[in-house]
Amino acid sequence: MARKQRTSRLVWLRRGVQGVFLLLFLYLFLETEYHPINLAGAHVKLFFQLDPLAMLTAWLASHAVAAGMLLSLATLAVTLVFGRWFCGWICPFGTLNNLCTSLRGARAKAKLETGGYGGWQKAKYYVLVVFLGGALFGVNAAGWLDPFSFFFRSMTTAVYPVLNDAVSSLFGWLYDANPGIGPVRVTAVSEPIYEILRRHFLAVEQPHYVGNVLIGFLFGAVIALNFVRPRFWCRYICPLGALLGIIGKNPVVRLNKSAEACNNCRLCLADCQGGANTPDAGQWKPAECFYCFNCRSDCPTEAISVGFGTQPDSHEKTAVVK
Amino acid sequence: MIGPIFRWIKGFVKPPQSARLDLSRRQLLASGAAGIGAAYLFHTHPLGRQRSYNPDLVRPPGALAEEEFLSKCTRCGECMKVCPTNGIHPAAFEAGLEGLWTPVLKMTIGYCEYECTLCTQVCPTGAIRALTVAEKQRVKIGLAYFDRNRCLPYAYARTCIVCEEHCPTPKKAIWFEEAQVTTPAGEKVTVKQPRVDPELCIGCGICVNKCVIKGQPAVLVSSVGESRNPANGLLLNSGGPYGG
């Protein structure tokens, strides 16, 4: 196949921004505890306030909305005009799924088969409609599959307690067993590390949550599904993604495939995160695109470019590759 | 300027084939119907429309009345993370299937700290209303009751009163009657037998949490008397801003 490309700067920028938001989410997660003025700080709920799905279903079901959640209108506005950047650059759960997809490390040929658009991606829209239907009649169950709720709830009840227990057990064992040779003991290094962990990362008391096994298992399953398809959750399940897909169906920032430059190698499919790409060059589904720019980075002939524009009319022909 | 905007709007309504979501109308209707049907099933469950109450469903202080609460709660787990005593947990079926993963207090694991309002501060949707400390201290989330078959001074002729020791209300909601009981050895001893004052008890559950009889404590909290659901109240004319 074509030679391995050097990753483009835009992709590195995107990865950097994703990393920042994921770290921000995890930081806010750790910050969600008591601080000495009986406050947790309103800032810890930031991601939920940016979440238009949570806002929409709460509003439909209860006919009122917490003021802070109106921030999510900004997300909607940006998506309406510019497309699903939120999924590709901001959503921390999306980034986590992205990371696990990368761990998959499939060969290029295997990736080509699963990278592009698949009909099952429509499933998330039906999931969204189920929740919207329920919300219309007072039931706000969207939180079960809202990505921030899913991620935060799983972190709280399953992931963090597991990590906390594992780390505490390790340092507990090191403290008791005190391994070493002669006067050189591991605790000389491990105890200072433990003190830092204890003060900044570990829980004051080991948390235990009812229902953690099911929640943890579901979380693990969702993460593992990234080995089946790239960003499985984002493509097939996420109702927020579906909502943003509907809103961001016609973005003004568009990916263009030059029919002349394209040599039909289809490498652009291999790393497509959202499943917006199809084997037909010139076809691009904006409702599924996360603007990850992997396709642009991978293209050996630089046939893919980003630009402003509006959708061609339905009667106009789309570019077709020879 | 107008032209591109017009074309842009038209792109939503009449997109080219490649950009269509391609959702089947039939499947959309079926999905919507499923959502609506599920909603009505939840409403007609015994816990729906507040037809009846689950004594185990003790919610955090500041939680709205149940129907409204369920319509707002996004099951995010912020309150569960912030609770300093690890007292708030994701519900299984205490609130019916509709309430899956909504917050519920489990007193054997944690309790509601008297001067704390953290859960009311972090709830993003307002399902748990923000409260000041003074407001929170007047909210009842439930009512404690003793299981005299297990409580030491009732059942085993020994004094304990760890529950009273920890009771945080300014005037303690647990009080005593001294009683003469007989020990297994036949001695007569005086023990302090605890009782709950329903006007003072706010259902915080620290008594349950500290009870020396682990697993199935001798004192429990049930949701009756909770301020947020007046129909699940208890006392007539007990005053207080939330009635009940």
Place this chain on the structure above:
Amino acid sequence: MRELNRRQFFASAVLLPAVGKLQAATPAMAIAHYKAPPTAADGIAEEARRLTRRAVDALGGMRRFVSKGQVVWVKPNIGWDRRPEQAACTNPDVVAAVVEMCFQAGAKKVMVSDRPCNSPQRTFPRSGIQAAAEKAGAECYFMDERKFRKMAIQGGKVIKEWEVYTEVVEADLLINVPIVKCHDLSKATLGMKNLMGVTAGPRDRFHQDINNAVADLAGFIKPHLVVMDAVRVLAANGPVGGNLADVRRKDIVVAGVDQVAVDAFGATLLGLKPTEVGIVSEAHARGLGNMNFRALSPLQLEV
């Protein structure tokens, strides 16, 4: 302080502590009372510090207890999620003064901690003790669960072995800094009961035989010095309190080496006779100290 020439300085630095240690008639107990109690918060803070210093100085100063380079463990009451005015935890300024005096006496490290009844992430900051102790240079953080070890409680009648914090028994010096509060089970919770805070395990079972259990503990963990905070005492609805109307200002700090005598005095501040507090009379009966504190000729100081 008047200027000392070099000879006088050496004399005082070397001879005085030696002489101090030789004095057989060193005071066992000092009760410092504030003459003109202020109402403003910073006034009360100043009062607490001065009372603590004067009480300990009257015993011979912290140098009598702390030697250069020692590790000191300070055990205040940080048990409850309450503010200092509510008198559920030890006054933070009393703790800070104790810590400062330890450092001035040459301590290498001072650790301040407790295993509270409410969540430590709330009790440590809200009691004011964490900030005050850290500002004075002490390490004040939640206890490390790994550092509890089951220990044989020598002389224990009802408790033969129990989980105790190893740092406490390993420290060179232990200073108990309780607050005076009423308690419906034990009538009063004072210094000896405050020692429960260094134990883990199912310690709520102590209440079934509280007098013997606490006496067992006090006999095992014998603090070298007790500094009792009675600036504010909790006179009703203890040990948790909450209602400011239950708090009484006594404006007293007591320092003593006899934990039974100090507790006995503390009981009187609540209107109780020492014999009425079962823990005190049991500890006295076992010879852990003398509940007739007047027999110790406590120094009475007006500050």
